[in-house]
Amino acid sequence: MEKTDILIVGSGISGLFFAIKMAKKRPDLSITILTKASADSTNTRYAQGGIAVVTNTEEDSFEQHIRDTLQAGGGSCNTEIVRMVVEQAPERLQELLNLQVDFDTTVSGAWDLGLEGGHSHHRILHYKDQSGLEMERKLLRQLSRYPNIVLFEDYFSIDLTTENNCCTGMSYYDKTRGTIKHIRSRITVLCTGGCGQLFQNTTNPEIATGDGVAMAFRAGAVIKDMQYIQFHPTALYETGKNPLFLLSEAVRGFGAYIINHNYERFLFKYDTRGELATRDIISKAIGTELLKTSEKHVYLDCRHLNAKRFYEHFPSITDYCLKSGFDPAKEPIPIVPAAHYQCGGIQVDKNARTSIQNLYAVGECAQTGLHGKNRLASNSLLEALVFAHQGMQSALKTIDSIRFSTVITLNQQPIASYSTTPSIKPLKALLQKTMTAFFTTEASDINTVRNTLKKLKQKADSLFQSHDRNSFPSYIEFRNMLTVSMILLEHSYSTPEIESFTTS
Ligand SMILES: Cc1cc2nc3c(=O)[nH]c(=O)nc-3n(C[C@H](O)[C@H](O)[C@H](O)COP(=O)(O)OP(=O)(O)OC[C@H]3O[C@@H](n4cnc5c(N)ncnc54)[C@H](O)[C@@H]3O)c2cc1C
CATH class of the missing domain: 1.20.1270 (Substrate Binding Domain Of Dnak; Chain:A; Domain 2)
Structure with a gap:
């Protein structure tokens, strides 16, 4: 493998969606996906809550989704980008459905829409509490339909190669053979996810080490807003664990309370929306409460909820809690805020283009302007779909005029x-x-x-x-x-x- 037309780093929702859409449009192009671990070792597979899309236009509207996103972002979102993402959502959802991705429906056949913190309406499509896993496995399954896509597992991308601010390919480490190699590409797309592993308490798996941002930075790309790390308020508190297990936002949308050691619902002191305030506000309120009381955690209380319906909605969460010794129906669950999402990243324009020519960034590694200081729940899978689409459209326009670099940078050095x-x-x-x-x-x-x-x-x-x-x-x-x-x-x-x- 010495050259490929399109080189994608990462096999989460961003990389897979980009690859599939491109392969459909241009079966003549070679598309290579590199991923540093197994294909499904991604943040994507852990997404529980789902994807925010306005589908019920009688009660909900694009304008309200836009307003909620802007409010969560604390005045730092790019309004034009927010509008583009929200308005494209139904089309991208239809594409997911065409790729056989399933979402839950009610008995009447309508979408079973969840409610999450910061959303003024029920608008989250989900597949039980395993929405990301459902998307990851169905997208991976689709790859076999496209002979022009190849995916290499255990290929660790090291650095981008550039000439005159133009990306020409990448060096990578083949873990199985123990060799460093170089691959030339006409277009390169970073889909490397977030950086939660920088922190002790995180919901992100081990792969989330910020590699894409570091590579882009070394190559001279503009990086923006990395200080806006979103902490999720409800990770299960278990000492010595990394990553921590997430108790989805949707659990609060379903009616769970957050209580302190005196069993008081204290969030209303900080925000009138209580448990349905945005993540930054709740995380900060919990932090303040912990500082006051010198306790290590607060609790998520589900005891007043219908246990059968709770289990139907949240089977994985219930099973995990039971396995860890907590029965949500009988006792409050200890929780703590944990690093969850990287709102900033490699700065891109509305077509997912970075400041380096022929280099794109999509998904959590990119800073698009959608999230501002704080991401609204369930907007990130949506962002990945929309920017994969935008990037793919943009790449289609230029790919035929891009020549492979003639410079081969690295020896194939065994290690x-x-x-x-x-x-x-x-x-x-x-x-x-x-x-x-x-x-x-x-x-x-x-x-x-x-x-x-x-x-x-x-x-x-x-x-x-x-x-x-x-x-x-x-x-x-x-x-x-x-x-x-x-x-x-x-x-x-x-x-x-x-x-x-x-x-x-
Ligand atoms: C517990 C949890 C729950 C979540 N719930 C939701 C939710 O309900 N709704 C929502 O919208 N969002 C949710 N999110 C966020 C969302 O899952 C992620 O933002 C999104 O999946 C990121 O997708 P991605 O394709 O950008 O990156 P990822 O899915 O993280 O994929 C990154 C890929 O890059 C590869 N990679 C990284 N570095 C290298 C390298 N050096 N070389 C080769 N490969 C590399 C990785 O191996 C991986 O394949 C949740 C996140 C977590 C952790």
């Missing part, structure tokens, strides 16, 4: 086989502790954090040089985490109004 080095693990733990403290307490000062990050970088570099080369992918991943942490720090510093709260 022994892949294994996780134990040496990086304590460094990663210190990084997560440092970033969590910086984001969740007012105690950390920026210079101390900067120095810690620099020391971690020196340590990682020296370990890598002196250590056996088996550590290569985890070293590269850790280097990306440090780069993204530094960006996050610098972006936070230039935005003094950044909100902070305590999670533990």
Whole structure:
């Protein structure tokens, strides 16, 4: 594999949707998807709540979805982008349905629309509490219908190659063979997801290390708003776990309460919407409450809800809680806020184009202007679909005029086989502790954090040089985490109004 017309990094909803749409339009083009772990190791597969789309136009409207999105975004959304995403939603939904993705319906056959925090109407389409898993598996299944798409698992993208601010391809590490190689591409699309693994408490799986943002940054792309990390208020509190299990927003939409150790519903002190306020407000309220009481967690109370209906709606959540020793029907569930979503990222225009020519970014790694300071629940799967569509349309217009670069940058250097080095693990733990403290307490000062990050970088570099080369992918991943942490720090510093709260 030395060249491909379209190179996509990432096999979540963004990468798969982009690939399938492009393959349908242009069966003559070669489309290659690289993914650093197994095909379904993505944030996408963990999405529970669903996808926000206005389908019931008698009670709901585009204008109300737009208003809710703008309100959640705290004055920092791009209104033109918000309108584009909301108005395109029904068309993109129809495409998902055409790809055999299922959503729940009521007995009368209408969509069973969920309600989530910050939404003024029931408008969330979902498949039980496994909406992301349903999308991931159905999209992956579609790939076999397109002979011009190939997907390589365990291929770790290292860096973009550019000439005169134009992306020409990428270097990658083939974990199975233990070799670094280079692939040339005419168009490259980063769909690498978020960076929740920078923090101790996160709902994001291990792949979420911000690789795409770090690669784009090193190549000179504009990165924006990385300080706006969304913390989800209701992750199940279990000591020593990373990632933490998410108790979907939809559970609050279904009627669950958040209570403190005195069993009081305290959220109304902070916002009149109580449990249906947006995530940033609830996370901050919980943080303030924890700071006052010195407790480690608050509770999600589902005891007053109909247990049978609850189980029908939330089978995975109920099963997971029971397995962890908590029965939602009988006792309040301990919860804590956790890093959940990266609102900023690689800046793109309305066609998913980055500031580097022929380089696109789609999904959670991109900053589109939709979310502003705070993403409205269930808007991110939608954003991924809309920008995959926009990017694909834009790429269609230019692809035929783009020539492959003639420069081959890398030797095919063997590096022994892949294994996780134990040496990086304590460094990663210190990084997560440092970033969590910086984001969740007012105690950390920026210079101390900067120095810690620099020391971690020196340590990682020296370990890598002196250590056996088996550590290569985890070293590269850790280097990306440090780069993204530094960006996050610098972006936070230039935005003094950044909100902070305590999670533990
Ligand atoms: C627990 C949970 C619940 C959520 N619930 C919802 C919800 O209900 N509704 C909603 O709208 N959103 C939800 N979200 C957010 C949403 O799931 C994500 O924003 C979205 O799935 C991101 O999709 P993506 O395609 O951009 O990235 P991902 O799905 O994360 O895919 C990233 C891909 O990039 C690959 N990758 C990364 N780095 C490299 C590299 N260096 N080399 C090669 N491959 C690489 C990964 O292996 C992976 O395949 C939830 C998120 C979580 C964690």
